[in-house]
Amino acid sequence: MIPRIDLAALTAQDDDALAAMKTAATDIGFATVHNTALSAERVSRVIETYRAFFKLPEASKAAYDMARTGSNRGWGASGSEQVDPDANPDYKQVFDCGLTLPEGDPRLLNPFYAANLWPVEPADFKDVISAYYEDACAVAMDVLHGVAASVGLSARTFEGAFDAPMALLRGNYYPARPARAGAKDFGIATHTDYGCLTLLATDGSSGLEVRKRGGGWIPVSAPPREFVINFGEMMEMWSDGVIRATPHRVVGGVDERISVPLFFNPAYETNVAPVGSSSVILAGDHLSARYNETYIHLKKD
Numbered sequence: 001m002i003p004r005i006d007l008a009a010l011t012a013q014d015d016d017a018l019a020a021m022k023t024a025a026t027d028i029g030f031a032t033v034h035n036t037a038l039s040a041e042r043v044s045r046v047i048e049t050y051r052a053f054f055k056l057p058e059a060s061k062a063a064y065d066m067a068r069t070g071s072n073r074g075w076g077a078s079g080s081e082q083v084d085p086d087a088n089p090d091y092k093q094v095f096d097c098g099l100t101l102p103e104g105d106p107r108l109l110n111p112f113y114a115a116n117l118w119p120v121e122p123a124d125f126k127d128v129i130s131a132y133y134e135d136a137c138a139v140a141m142d143v144l145h146g147v148a149a150s151v152g153l154s155a156r157t158f159e160g161a162f163d164a165p166m167a168l169l170r171g172n173y174y175p176a177r178p179a180r181a182g183a184k185d186f187g188i189a190t191h192t193d194y195g196c197l198t199l200l201a202t203d204g205s206s207g208l209e210v211r212k213r214g215g216g217w218i219p220v221s222a223p224p225r226e227f228v229i230n231f232g233e234m235m236e237m238w239s240d241g242v243i244r245a246t247p248h249r250v251v252g253g254v255d256e257r258i259s260v261p262l263f264f265n266p267a268y269e270t271n272v273a274p275v276g277s278s279s280v281i282l283a284g285d286h287l288s289a290r291y292n293e294t295y296i297h298l299k300k301d
């Protein structure tokens with residue numbers, strides 16, 4: 001069973017909510033979270049805004065193709081990412097955006113803080129998605145504070161680490177599973193997320209599967225008023241393995257599906273080596289290594 005957690009109760013340090021989050025963090029690696037500041041209407045509008053973009057002709061989306069850039073802002077076509085070297089590139093399409101920095105900010109030269117590529121169509125895309133980015137980051141921060149409390153990490157652990165996050169907001173568009181798809185083809189192949197926390201909104205449809213320890217897959221779904229959360233590789237390192245990054249995938253089915261993960265990654269220079277250890281693992285270095293092995297246009301070979 002995937003724990004279902006009331007975020008307001010977690011923030012109030014309710015015992016049941018803390019215990020459920022501890023199980024999610026240290027055992028399963030996944031939970032669903034409800035009672036957040038983000039309403040179902042808000043999430044549905046975000047999903048429909050992405051849908052309107054993905055329904056544009058390929059030629060219109062190509063104007064925002066991240067493959068022509070040295071970073072990951074804008075549209076990623078089907079086949080632009082390979083998250084599992086043993087599988088084919090994923091058949092999903094994506095749209096990625098990150099933190100908006102003021103014009104002229106020197107960090108804009110760092111690919112993790114690159115300027116966003118906003119489509120002109122649909123007309124409200126930039127407003128809807130950039131506002132959601134800000135508010136989803138605030139919810140993710142609240143969840144992280146609850147996670148820290150649940151596993152007995154000091155509230156100071158994350159202090160400052162997310163002031164200029166390398167957080168990436170993504171729209172995933174899974175068309176119906178293509179007729180030609182074989183055993184190595186996935187909407188998104190088996191992977192662990194790279195960062196600390198993923199806050200995932202979906203259109204409510206099924207498709208996400210979480211790997212069970214010992215084998216097998218658990219289907220997880222959530223309506224637009226609830227979020228699926230899971231932990232990434234940086235969190236597993238940072239917590240010295242106490243918090244788990246659990247593999248997951250989307251095989252895909254007959255219906256199209258949209259999901260919207262916020263990958264809540266800390267600032268570039270955050271040390272995500274185990275708390276208390278003397279080693280140094282920069283969040284930016286880890287993210288860079290993972291992006292370079294999974295985005296086809298960033299692969300160095």
Ligand SMILES: O=C(O)CCC(=O)C(=O)O
Pocket residue numbers: 170172188193200202207208248249250258259261
């Ligand atoms: O679409 C989903 O439900 C999961 C997507 C996912 O795992 C990802 O984008 O990292």
Ligand SMILES: [Fe+2]
Pocket residue numbers: 191192193248
């Ligand atoms: Fe994922």
